[in-house]
Amino acid sequence: MIFAIYYTLIGKTFLKKFGKFFPDLKDLDRRFPFNVDNEISFCFQSIKRCHPRSKLILLTDLNTPVEIMEGVEVIRYDVDPEQPAYMRLIAQQQFLKTATASEPIVFCDYDLLFQESIELLFKENFDLALIYRKSFEGGLHPAPINGGFIGIHPEGFTKAINFLETVHSCYLENYSEYKEWGGFQSSLNKLLVPKKVHNAFPNHLIYEGAEIALLPSSEYNYAIEAQGEWVDFKPDKKILHFKGPRKEVMANYWNDYLA
Template sequence: SVVGGRVLRGLEKGYSVLRVFVESARLAMPNSQQLVLTDPAAAISTERLPAGISFQRVPGNYSRGNLMLQRLDSYIAFLDDQIKQVGKADSLQHFIFADSDMIVVGDLGCVFLEFPSFDVALTFRNNKEQPINSGMIFVRGSKDGLAKGKLLLQSVVDSYRRDFFRASRMMGDQLAFAWVVRHFADPLEDSFKQGKVFKSQVKGVEVLFLPCSSYNWTPAEGAGQFHGMPLDVKAIHFKGSRKRLMLEAWDSHKHQVAATKDLLPLQCFVLKSGRSKYDF
C-alpha cells in the first residue's frame, strides 16, 4: 500500500494502524492512557510507535485461528489484574477495550459520566445474526464494575468455546455475544431496531447498549456505497479492507486536526471514499 508517498509493507502497516489509533485517541481524549495487550513472544519495535504506550503481555494461544477468542481471554486476564488492584490507585479509572483499526473523533470517556449506573457498555447495530460489535467494550472501573465485566466476558468465552469455535475466526466472538445477550436478557430486538441508547440486565450485569452509528461507526465498503455519516460519531472503525482508508484519511488531515481540533475535513475525506473501492 502507498500512503502519503510511502510504501507500507508487512509489519509497518500494522504499526501504522496502531500509531493512528493512539494519536487520534490522545487528541480526542488528552487525559487517557493507552495500553496494548499482547503476546509474550511478540517482538515490538516501540520506536515505531508514539511514546508513552504501556504494554501488558498475556500468555495464551495467539495462533491466527484463535485470535478473537484470545482477545477475550486477554480482556478477562486484564480485568482480573485490575480487580486485585482496586483501591491502590489515587483515583477511579475506567476502561475501554477497543480494536486498533479506529480513528477516535470524540470523547468516549463521556459515556461513564453521562450514564453513571452501568457496569459494562456494548455497541450494537441492527444486524439479526450479529447485533453486538465487540470492537468497543466499556467497563466501569469500580470493583463491582470490574467483577461484572469479567463475569459477562467469561460467559461470552464459554459460549464461544461451546457453540461457535468452528465459526469463521472473525465471527465467533460476535456470535457468542449475540447468544449471551439473547439468552440472559429480556428480548432486545425492538431496541436494536430503534437504534437508541438503552440499558438491560444480562446475567445480573447492568449493560448499557450504545448504537454503533454514534460510538463505533464503520464506513460503507466499496464503490457506490455512499450512505452518509452520523454527525455525533465518536469513533470510526475501519474494519477489513478499510484500513488503507484509515491511514490515508489521517495522513491527509492529522496536522490540521492537531492544530485546530476540527475533524470535519477528515470525516468528509472518509465519506468521499464511499464512491471508490479501497483495499489494504
C-alpha cells in the first residue's frame, strides 16, 4: 500500500483569507501551528505500525522545509503553499500520473492517527473510498463527504483518476475563490449530492460509472474531542482525527497508547 500526505508551510496570505471565512475564530495559531513536523511524524509512524510494508510519501511544494523522516519519500511539486485546499488536489493528480495500479493508494491528512490496518478494506469491490459523515447538529450532515481521506483501489485506478479530474473541473467552475480552504470538499459534495450520499449509505454510491465506498467517519475518521491534555483510549476506532487545535494532543495520545 502507498500512503501519501500533502503538507506545505502556509503564511500570512492564507491566514488572512481563512480569518475572513471564520471571523469568530481566535485560535488560528493553534489551528495552524508553524511547525507540524511532529504531527506528520506521528501520522506516518501510526501508518507504519499498522502497515509495516507500506510505502510512505510526503507531497509538498518546492520550498517548504521538511525534516527528513526515516522511510518517508519526499516529492516536491511547483504548487502555491498559500492555496492548500486546491494545491493538494493538484499534487494528488500529479502523483497519480506517475503511479501505477499495482497496489492501493491512500491520500490522507497529516492530523490522523491510524490504530488498525485498513488492508482488508481493499479486499472489497469498489473504485475509490471516501469518508461519510451522517449527522451535524441534530440533523443530516449538509456536507456528508469529508475530503481528508481518499482510498484508491488498484482495480479502480483509472476511474479514480477520472473522478478527480471531474472534481478539479467542478472546483474551478464553482469554487475558484476558495482555493485556500473548503473548495475541494465543497466540490466533492456538489458532485455527489448530499441527499444521494445519505440515501446510498451504507451501500456504495455510483457516480458516472465509478463505485464509491462510503466509510463511516465514526470508525475511519473519528474526531477527538479533547479537553485539556488527556484523551481516553479509543481502541474501537480505526483512524482518529485530531482536527483544529486538537492537534496539540496527538503527541500525548501516541505516547500513551500507540508508541
